[in-house]
Amino acid sequence: MTYSFQFRDVFAAWDSLLDGLILTLELSLFTMVMGLLIGIAGASGRVYGPAWVRRPIAVYVEAIRNTPLIVQLFLIFFGLPSAGIKFDADTAAFVALSINLGAYSIEIVRAGLEAIPRSQIEAGQSLGLSGWQIFRYVIAFPALKMMYPSLASQFVLLMLATSVVSQISAQDLFHAASIIQSRTFRDFEVYAVVAAAYLALAMIFRLLFAGVYWLLFARR
Amino acid sequence: MSLVELNDVVKRYGQHTVLNGVSLSVDKGEIIAIIGRSGSGKSTLLRCVNGLEPIQGGSVTVDGTVVNDPGTDLRKLRQHVGIVFQSFNLFPHLSVEKNITLAPKVVKHVPSGEARRLAENVLRKVGLAEKIDAYPDQLSGGQQQRVAIARSLAMQPDLMLFDEITSALDPELVGEVLKVLEEVAREGMTMMLVTHEIGFARKVASRVVFMHEGRIWEQGPAAATLGSPRTPELETFLSAVLH
Numbered sequence: 001m002t003y004s005f006q007f008r009d010v011f012a013a014w015d016s017l018l019d020g021l022i023l024t025l026e027l028s029l030f031t032m033v034m035g036l037l038i039g040i041a042g043a044s045g046r047v048y049g050p051a052w053v054r055r056p057i058a059v060y061v062e063a064i065r066n067t068p069l070i071v072q073l074f075l076i077f078f079g080l081p082s083a084g085i086k087f088d089a090d091t092a093a094f095v096a097l098s099i100n101l102g103a104y105s106i107e108i109v110r111a112g113l114e115a116i117p118r119s120q121i122e123a124g125q126s127l128g129l130s131g132w133q134i135f136r137y138v139i140a141f142p143a144l145k146m147m148y149p150s151l152a153s154q155f156v157l158l159m160l161a162t163s164v165v166s167q168i169s170a171q172d173l174f175h176a177a178s179i180i181q182s183r184t185f186r187d188f189e190v191y192a193v194v195a196a197a198y199l200a201l202a203m204i205f206r207l208l209f210a211g212v213y214w215l216l217f218a219r220r
Numbered sequence: 221m222s223l224v225e226l227n228d229v230v231k232r233y234g235q236h237t238v239l240n241g242v243s244l245s246v247d248k249g250e251i252i253a254i255i256g257r258s259g260s261g262k263s264t265l266l267r268c269v270n271g272l273e274p275i276q277g278g279s280v281t282v283d284g285t286v287v288n289d290p291g292t293d294l295r296k297l298r299q300h301v302g303i304v305f306q307s308f309n310l311f312p313h314l315s316v317e318k319n320i321t322l323a324p325k326v327v328k329h330v331p332s333g334e335a336r337r338l339a340e341n342v343l344r345k346v347g348l349a350e351k352i353d354a355y356p357d358q359l360s361g362g363q364q365q366r367v368a369i370a371r372s373l374a375m376q377p378d379l380m381l382f383d384e385i386t387s388a389l390d391p392e393l394v395g396e397v398l399k400v401l402e403e404v405a406r407e408g409m410t411m412m413l414v415t416h417e418i419g420f421a422r423k424v425a426s427r428v429v430f431m432h433e434g435r436i437w438e439q440g441p442a443a444a445t446l447g448s449p450r451t452p453e454l455e456t457f458l459s460a461v462l463h
Contacts (some may be wrong), residue, residue, distance in 0.1 A: 125272065127299075127322070127323035127371070127375065128298040128327045129322075130295060137322055137326065145313070191415070193391065
C-alpha cells in the first residue's frame with residue numbers, strides 16, 4: 001500500500017469547514033434545548049396527563065422512535081411543501097432533529113419521573129403540598145439527577161446524527177466535507193479530518209455535560 | 221364531638237375487601253394504638269384518615285370535615301393531620317432543615333428566618349438540633365425517623381398518624397424513636413399509631429384497637445385489653461408477638 005497523505009488541499013478549505021462546524025454546533029445546541037423542553041412537557045403529559053393527552057404522546061414517541069431520522073427529515077423538507085408548508089434547509093433540519101430528539105427525551109424523562117417512589121409523592125401530599133409543588137420541590141430534582149446521564153448521552157448521539165442534514169443541503173460540517181471531497185478527491189484526508197472534528201465535538205460535549213452534572217448534583 | 225369519626229368504613233382493592241365496616245371515634249388528646257396481624261387492615265385504616273386511601277363505603281370525618289367527600293380540600297385537611305411513615309420518606313435531595321421547612325414555607329408561607337427557627341425548635345424536641353444541616357443519607361434510620369417526626373410536627377398538626385414507624389429500624393434504634401413518640405404524647409397530641417410494639421402500646425396508649433380480617437375485633441383501655449383479651453384471636457395474636 002502506497003498512499004501518501006496530503007492534507008494541504010483540505011486545510012486550505014478551512015473556512016468552509018469552520019462554517020460547517022458552526023452550523024453543526026448551532027443545530028446541536030438549539031435542538032438540545034428544544035428536545036429537553038419537549039421531553040419535560042411531553043413526559044409530564046405522558047405520566048400525569050389524562051388519557052386524551054397520554055395517547056397522542058405515546059403515538060408520537062413510538063412513531064418517531066421506530067422510523068429512520070433521514071426519512072423524517074425528508075418528509076419535512078420534501079414532503080411538507082406539497083401541503084403548502086415550506087422550510088429552508090436549516091429550519092427543516094432544526095424541526096426534524098427537534099421532533100426526533102423530543103421523542104427520545106420524552107422516554108428518558110418519563111423513566112426518570114416514574115423512578116420516583118410513590119411514597120415520596122405521598123409524603124408531599126401528606127404535608128399539604130399541591131400537585132405542582134410536589135412536582136417542583138419533591139420530584140423534579142431527584143428525577144433530573146436520575147435521568148441526566150441518559151439524557152446527556154442522547155444529546156451527544158443527536159450531535160453526531162446532525163450529519164444527516166447534509167442530505168437536504170443544509171451546510172453543516174459533513175456537507176462542507178462532501179464539497180471539499182468533490183473538489184479535491186482527497187476522500188481519506190477530508191473524512192479523517194471531519195471524523196476528528198466530530199470526535200473532538202463529542203468529547204467537548206461530554207466534558208461540558210460532566211461539568212454541569214458536577215455543578216448541579218455532585219456538590220452540596 | 222370527637223376529633224376523628226370513622227363510620228362503617230369499607231375499603232376494597234378490586235375483589236379484596238381490606239376494611240369491612242370499621243367504626244371508631246377518637247377524642248382530642250387520646251392515644252390510640254392499632255394492633256393486629258399484617259394484612260388485617262390497620263395501615264389502610266390509618267391512611268383513610270388523611271385521605272391517602274379513597275374509601276368505597278361509610279364515612280371518615282376529621283374535626284368536622286368529611287374526608288371522603290369529593291368536594292373536600294384534602295390539602296387543607298392535611299395541614300392539620302400529620303403522618304409519619306414506616307420508610308421515613310424524607311426528601312433525599314433536601315437538607316434536614318429544608319425537609320422540615322418546605323411545607324411551612326410553600327404551604328403556609330412562613331418567612332425563611334422564622335422557618336429556620338421553627339426547624340430548630342422541632343429538631344430540639346426530637347433531640348437532633350445539631351443535624352439541621354445534614355442530609356438524610358448522612359443519618360441513621362432512627363435519626364431519619366426522628367427528623368420525619370419533626371417535619372410533621374413543624375406543621376403544628378391537631379392529629380398525628382404513625383404508620384409502623386419503628387418497623388423498618390434496626391432493633392437498637394427503636395428505643396430512641398419511641399422515646400420521641402412518648403415526648404410528643406406527653407405534650408397532649410392526639411395520636412393514632414399502628415404498631416407492633418406491644419409494650420410501648422401498653423405504656424403510652426390510652427386505648428388499644430385490635431384489627432382482624434378488616435374489622436375492629438376488640439378494643440378497650442390499653443392495660444385491660446392487652447392484659448386480659450376477651451377474644452381468642454387477640455389472645456393468639458398477643459402470644460405470637462410476645463414470644
